[in-house]
Amino acid sequence: xxxxxxxxxxxxxxxxxxxxxxxxxxxxxxxxxxxxxxxxxxxxxxxxxxxxxxxxxxxxxxxxxxxxxxxxxxxxxxxxxxxxxxxxxxxxxxxxxxxxxxxxxxxxxxxxxxxxxxxxxxxxxxxxxxxxxxxxxxxxxxxxxxxxxxxxxxxxxxxxxxxxxxxxxxxxxxxxxxxxxxxxxxxxxxxxxxxxxxxxxxxxxxxxxxxxxxxxxxxxxxxxxxxxxxxxxxxxxxxx
Amino acid sequence: xxxxxxxxxxxxxxxxxxxxxxxxxxxxxxxxxxxxxxxxxxxxxxxxxxxxxxxxxxxxxxxxxxxxxxxxxxxxxxxxxxxxxxxxxxxxxxxxxxxxxxxxxxxxxxxxxxxxxxxxxxxxxxxxxxxxxxxxxxxxxxxxxxxxxxxxxxxxxxxxxxxxxxxxxxxxxxxxxxxxxxxxxxxxxxxxxxxxxxxxxxxxxxxxxxxxxxxxxxxxxxxxxxxxxxxxxxxxxxxxxxxxxxxxxxxxxxxxxxxxxxxxxxxxxxxxxxxxxxxxxxxx
Numbered sequence: 001x002x003x004x005x006x007x008x009x010x011x012x013x014x015x016x017x018x019x020x021x022x023x024x025x026x027x028x029x030x031x032x033x034x035x036x037x038x039x040x041x042x043x044x045x046x047x048x049x050x051x052x053x054x055x056x057x058x059x060x061x062x063x064x065x066x067x068x069x070x071x072x073x074x075x076x077x078x079x080x081x082x083x084x085x086x087x088x089x090x091x092x093x094x095x096x097x098x099x100x101x102x103x104x105x106x107x108x109x110x111x112x113x114x115x116x117x118x119x120x121x122x123x124x125x126x127x128x129x130x131x132x133x134x135x136x137x138x139x140x141x142x143x144x145x146x147x148x149x150x151x152x153x154x155x156x157x158x159x160x161x162x163x164x165x166x167x168x169x170x171x172x173x174x175x176x177x178x179x180x181x182x183x184x185x186x187x188x189x190x191x192x193x194x195x196x197x198x199x200x201x202x203x204x205x206x207x208x209x210x211x212x213x214x215x216x217x218x219x220x221x222x223x224x225x226x227x228x229x230x231x232x233x234x235x236x237x238x239x240x
Numbered sequence: 241x242x243x244x245x246x247x248x249x250x251x252x253x254x255x256x257x258x259x260x261x262x263x264x265x266x267x268x269x270x271x272x273x274x275x276x277x278x279x280x281x282x283x284x285x286x287x288x289x290x291x292x293x294x295x296x297x298x299x300x301x302x303x304x305x306x307x308x309x310x311x312x313x314x315x316x317x318x319x320x321x322x323x324x325x326x327x328x329x330x331x332x333x334x335x336x337x338x339x340x341x342x343x344x345x346x347x348x349x350x351x352x353x354x355x356x357x358x359x360x361x362x363x364x365x366x367x368x369x370x371x372x373x374x375x376x377x378x379x380x381x382x383x384x385x386x387x388x389x390x391x392x393x394x395x396x397x398x399x400x401x402x403x404x405x406x407x408x409x410x411x412x413x414x415x416x417x418x419x420x421x422x423x424x425x426x427x428x429x430x431x432x433x434x435x436x437x438x439x440x441x442x443x444x445x446x447x448x449x450x451x452x453x454x455x456x457x458x459x460x461x462x463x464x465x466x467x468x469x470x471x472x473x474x475x476x477x478x479x480x481x482x483x484x485x486x487x488x489x490x491x492x493x494x495x496x497x498x499x500x501x502x503x504x505x506x507x508x509x510x511x512x513x514x515x516x517x518x519x520x521x522x523x524x
Binding site: 114115117118120121122123124125126128132133136137214215216217 | 318319320349353356357359360361363365367368369370371380381384385386413414415416429430433
């Protein structure tokens with residue numbers, strides 16, 4: 001037990017790095033997902049070709065190798081070395097963004113065509129159609145997969161330990177070397193990853209529930225037939 | 241374009257009374273004109289060189305067996321389908337095409353938005369936006385595509401909801417409404433855009449029988465109090481008889497019969513019309 005209490009600050013520090021890289025990677029992946037996902041749904045052949053090329057390239061590349069390339073190889077080309085954390089965020093974001101783009105494209109295409117037709121009948125501009133009607137509806141559909149991708153990205157972030165970023169995995173290895181407690185050192189890391197994953201899962205579930213409520217769909221266990229379903233009331237009803 | 245002067249006269253026409261320019265009347269420029277319109281899906285020709293016109297203020301019911309092209313006409317007018325031949329004119333302007341010099345070329349999105357502004361549509365399945373409250377369903381389009389100030393749009397939404405009898409439901413989600421109520425909201429939403437032409441595509445077909453009357457009453461009220469031009473595809477023959485100035489009987493993408501409701505329903509000339517009406521009235 002003393003192992004855990006003594007080394008907690010070190011592990012928390014590692015978790016902080018893991019968290020930072022995960023959040024940074026997710027932010028980048030999200031922007032990429034939206035851009036290339038939407039391009040993939042457009043009528044223009046060029047737009048769709050750009051989306052396809054991006055997705056196929058970065059889906060097929062190992063995040064680890066991409067990170068090594070950005071960190072070790074790119075400096076040879078441009079004469080400037082990225083911060084290890086930045087290289088990691090870029091590699092993970094570009095890679096997971098490719099999966100995310102497919103998710104966005106699928107979710108947008110899953111919005112019934114009738115909704116699109118209603119936006120034409122109401123004479124919205126193409127951008128307004130997307131922003132006001134299509135994306136808000138696709139959003140609920142995207143979230144479960146986005147939740148999985150966040151977890152995948154977080155676990156994938158362990159690769160940064162290989163370019164000496166002191167994330168959770170790096171810390172665990174160091175603890176093992178210094179203390180010789182192989183079992184405990186990695187057990188502690190496992191637990192920390194698990195806790196982080198639970199936090200991310202909780203957040204995405206909240207977002208999912210909120211998105212479904214906005215579409216007028218009831219949460220899993222509805223707070224039955226209350227005349228005025230205040231937002232907070234329904235949320236708490238679903239929790240219990 | 242030589243039509244533009246005439247357009248202005250049409251829109252300020254003072255006597256836009258519901259009592260009727262008849263089918264053959266050519267006194268003024270038609271509001272809608274189909275000229276040799278062709279529409280096909282693969283080898284299946286839905287409309288073959290269809291010609292017809294609708295005068296401003298006219299309420300026209302399109303009847304006929306399914307697959308006869310009625311709904312396609314509405315969808316072409318709403319620019320939901322690409323035209324395969326011919327030209328559709330709205331108020332003297334081509335809808336499916338635009339002028340490039342003296343030539344007509346297929347219309348682009350921007351041009352279509354300008355012409356389409358005059359047209360509103362109510363769908364069989366309502367197609368309300370589930371991500372918005374009833375209020376926003378009605379106000380978003382006027383605000384964003386017409387530039388109406390929010391306060392004004394809100395007022396108008398309240399008025400329209402009052403007219404369709406749903407004033408109290410303004411802040412609810414459409415999913416909480418019955419089909420009939422949703423359809424009435426959809427009608428209010430279409431009217432909020434102040435269209436000159438209202439397209440009604442089997443608006444009661446998806447409703448439980450006891451909800452049909454409420455929707456038809458709203459439409460009767462609109463017919464009575466406005467001079468909006470209506471094109472309705474419907475199987476509600478009673479409604480067609482009460483409300484329309486003119487009935488078009490379609491079969492295989494052609495107009496088989498064209499006349500006032502009393503004539504079409506009372507003494508149809510074509511055998512096909514007779515048998516169709518017989519079949520519909522039997523089942524209804």
